[in-house]
Amino acid sequence: xxxxxxxxxxxxxxxxxxxxxxxxxxxxxxxxxxxxxxxxxxxxxxxxxxxxxxxxxxxxxxxxxxxxxxxxxxxxxxxxxxxxxxxxxxxxxxxxxxxxxxxxxxxxxxxxxxxxxxxxxxxxxxxxxxxxxxxxxxxxxxxxxxxxxxxxxxxxxxxxxxxxxxxxxxxxxxxxxxxxxxxxxxxxxxxxxxxxxxxxxxxxxxxxxxxxxxxxxxxxxxxxxxxxxxxxxxxxxxxxxxxxxxxxxxxxxxxxxxxxxxxxxxxxxxxxxxxxxxxxxxxxxxxxxxxxxxxxxxxxxxxxxxxxxxxxxxxxxxxxxxxxxxxxxxxxxxxxxxxxxxxxxxxxxxxxxxxxxxxxxxxxxxxxxxxxxxxxxxxxxxxxxxxxxxxxxxxxxxxxxxxxxxxxxxxxxxxxxxxxxxxxxxxxxxxxxxxxxxxxxxxxx
Amino acid sequence: xxxxxxxxxxxxxxxxxxxxxxxxxxxxxxxxxxxxxxxxxxxxxxxxxxxxxxxxxxxxxxxxxxxxxxxxxxxxxxxxxxxxxxxxxxxxxxxxxxxxxxxxxxxxxxxxxxxxxxxxxxxxxxxxxxxxxxxxxxxxxxxxxxxxxxxxxxxxxxxxxxxxxxxxxxxxxxxxxxxxxxxxxxxxxxxxxxxxxxxxxxxxxxxxxxxxxxxxxxxxxxxxxxxxxxxxxxxxxxxxxxxxxxxxxxxxxxxxxxxxxxxxxxxxxxxxxxxxxxxxxxxxxxxxxxxxxxxxxxxxxxxxxxxxxxxxxxxxxxxxx
Numbered sequence: 001x002x003x004x005x006x007x008x009x010x011x012x013x014x015x016x017x018x019x020x021x022x023x024x025x026x027x028x029x030x031x032x033x034x035x036x037x038x039x040x041x042x043x044x045x046x047x048x049x050x051x052x053x054x055x056x057x058x059x060x061x062x063x064x065x066x067x068x069x070x071x072x073x074x075x076x077x078x079x080x081x082x083x084x085x086x087x088x089x090x091x092x093x094x095x096x097x098x099x100x101x102x103x104x105x106x107x108x109x110x111x112x113x114x115x116x117x118x119x120x121x122x123x124x125x126x127x128x129x130x131x132x133x134x135x136x137x138x139x140x141x142x143x144x145x146x147x148x149x150x151x152x153x154x155x156x157x158x159x160x161x162x163x164x165x166x167x168x169x170x171x172x173x174x175x176x177x178x179x180x181x182x183x184x185x186x187x188x189x190x191x192x193x194x195x196x197x198x199x200x201x202x203x204x205x206x207x208x209x210x211x212x213x214x215x216x217x218x219x220x221x222x223x224x225x226x227x228x229x230x231x232x233x234x235x236x237x238x239x240x241x242x243x244x245x246x247x248x249x250x251x252x253x254x255x256x257x258x259x260x261x262x263x264x265x266x267x268x269x270x271x272x273x274x275x276x277x278x279x280x281x282x283x284x285x286x287x288x289x290x291x292x293x294x295x296x297x298x299x300x301x302x303x304x305x306x307x308x309x310x311x312x313x314x315x316x317x318x319x320x321x322x323x324x325x326x327x328x329x330x331x332x333x334x335x336x337x338x339x340x341x342x343x344x345x346x347x348x349x350x351x352x353x354x355x356x357x358x359x360x361x362x363x364x365x366x367x368x369x370x371x372x373x374x375x376x377x378x379x380x381x382x383x384x385x386x387x388x389x390x391x392x393x394x395x396x397x398x399x400x401x402x403x404x405x406x407x408x409x410x411x412x413x414x415x416x417x418x419x420x421x422x423x424x425x426x427x428x429x430x431x432x433x434x435x436x437x438x439x440x441x442x443x444x445x
Numbered sequence: 446x447x448x449x450x451x452x453x454x455x456x457x458x459x460x461x462x463x464x465x466x467x468x469x470x471x472x473x474x475x476x477x478x479x480x481x482x483x484x485x486x487x488x489x490x491x492x493x494x495x496x497x498x499x500x501x502x503x504x505x506x507x508x509x510x511x512x513x514x515x516x517x518x519x520x521x522x523x524x525x526x527x528x529x530x531x532x533x534x535x536x537x538x539x540x541x542x543x544x545x546x547x548x549x550x551x552x553x554x555x556x557x558x559x560x561x562x563x564x565x566x567x568x569x570x571x572x573x574x575x576x577x578x579x580x581x582x583x584x585x586x587x588x589x590x591x592x593x594x595x596x597x598x599x600x601x602x603x604x605x606x607x608x609x610x611x612x613x614x615x616x617x618x619x620x621x622x623x624x625x626x627x628x629x630x631x632x633x634x635x636x637x638x639x640x641x642x643x644x645x646x647x648x649x650x651x652x653x654x655x656x657x658x659x660x661x662x663x664x665x666x667x668x669x670x671x672x673x674x675x676x677x678x679x680x681x682x683x684x685x686x687x688x689x690x691x692x693x694x695x696x697x698x699x700x701x702x703x704x705x706x707x708x709x710x711x712x713x714x715x716x717x718x719x720x721x722x723x724x725x726x727x728x729x730x731x732x733x734x735x736x737x738x739x740x741x742x743x744x745x746x747x748x749x750x751x752x753x754x755x756x757x758x759x760x761x762x763x764x765x766x
Contacts, residue, residue, distance in 0.1 A: 007568055007570070010565055011565055011566075011570075011576055014562060014565060014576075014640075015576065015579060017637070017640075018579055018580055018582070018583065018637075018640070018641065020609075021594060022582065022583075024594075024598065024605045025594050025597075036603075040602075041608060257487075258487045258488040259488060261484045261488060262485050262487070262488035264484055265481055265482075265484035265485040269481040269484060271478055271482065271485075277485070281492065284492065284496045284500075286749075286753075287496070287500060287746065288742065288745060288746055288749060289699065290720075290721055290724045290741075290745055290746075291499070291500060291503045291739070291742040291745075292495070292499040292503065293499075294499075294506065294738055294739050295499035295502035295506065296495060296499050297513075297728075297729075298502070298513050298735065299494075299495075299498070299499070299502075301513070314491075314495075315495045317491060318487075318488055318490075318491025318492050318494075318495055320496065347480075348480050352484070377587065377588060379588065379702075379703045380725070383706075384725070394587070395587060395588070395589045396589075398589045399589050399707055402596075402707065407600070409600070412593050412597060413593075413594065415593075416587070416590035416591075416594055417590070419587045419589065419590050420586045420587050420590045420591075423585055424582065424585060427581075427585045431578060
């Protein structure tokens, strides 16, 4: 009885140690910067009450030209020709454009809209961005911006969820850009028709703000996913995923195939020098990676493979360990079937393909799984063998994300979770297979 | 089992024409040999190019000065034993060696931790599979993600570790910012990450392989739980322990790069720079001294080889199979 209680207590303590950090990770990722700074200790994300009525202030509307020059479009000091209700919200003595909203709960008025006509300065420069200051209220309502001018209209691709509080500078890109969504709020805009050529500042005629009310569920959702969405859009994680997947699949196929071929030669075929070569193979498994990596790196540069998929895939495709493991397994297969196939006139290749491989499915699956995992997890070699962002694999990409967003823990945790979760899901659904394989390959080492 | 090796047939029989049967056998043997090599070929080619060639090249590089650049100004120069001489006089190298050895204190910790967890999950409880899955999660997770997580946990102001310590009225240190604590922090993370991992599974498999009758015999002799563990379980686990130790030491000497790179970038004040990190730092980050890095890699290899042989010798005497 006493023993059972002690056992449960020990298991519980162990569980707490293992699970607390992971819980903290999830809880931090569900907050935004604001919530994390205000309450780093809280386990549950706080979501402000729904706001059906409120006021958004907009100030200091500028166009940014190709040469990164600012052209002031409207500072709202005097208040342009605006409806009286929208006029002048005080901010440090300056006027601002105000967008008042009132969303009745019956959903009869799901959005409000306000247009601000602009008398643009006679500048012939071309605009690549529009920027303005926006005082967010954390309501989660979604803002759409439409920029109209002579000959072109730009609309937001995805509306901006107002999850932040306080003033923030919003950038509306009129063409695709590299951006850093942490420092500013970003809106990508698309031209309605015609080519995406830069837009003359002088042609700008007006800007329309449209605020869509969100339901409570929508508000909660946009709050909770804020860090994930921001992390995902601030680095090409989609590309990292595809890179990792492509490299891991190629390495797995290559390694399993070449290992299975060589293992068959070592296990069954007879040729001079076989056992000596095999011993040499065994010896290579002892060599530390640090010895190999410098010359391999230089070889990649010499082959002009640096920063390409070739460098990520080819050196990882040949493994003495895989060959060794499969050879040991092939040795345990009964010879009778093979002999029967040989007598029936099968060549070596057909014996290998139709007798050996089908019999070795468990060993092949284990090798393939661990090769895939190894490649998915590989860090050092992909770090040194690539340089450009679009060649980075997931693990290295995640580490450069960390270099960039040093102490933005909500974003870091969200990014880390994005990277972690797919493997965890695969593992949880194939658990028995994994643990069996680990013990099998571990004991055979 | 050595097989009779077949010599490739030769045409040394002078000009005497081969009989048809002989000729057929000759071709059969040749194609047999060729097809054998065709099986081995792809892998052998890869191993030669990406293992054997780098080993030879690295050995030669260790005796040169080279930045790895193709420009003539940085031409490769013969260095003799200079690199090794410099290495042994390099304070950073010895500091890295010291760091590596200190970080390896995590190996016994991990070993006992994993054994403890294995003993726990070896009990007959219904939900044991759940625990096993739970403990395995950090092992299957991306290592980079886990290191980033722990870097955040160690934050002196907002991190979970110091907040939990504060709950116990303990003022936690600035874990990763203090040279005296950074290594401890890395060890804790390392142990946490692998507590329910491969080593635990190996121990679990070994525990399940111990025959029940041995315990029954011990019970008849009136052994306490501790005595049962010390005189039955522990000795029977010794092959696993030896295996885990050898792999741990080999991994410990050449490991630590990723953890240090993600969590501390080798700092503060070089206190988490392992030999591995030192080598990559010399080769790729700061100085691009390819020859110097190669020399350090070979010294590391020699150390690993020597220590492994020693452990093996020791194991032969003290392991009960």
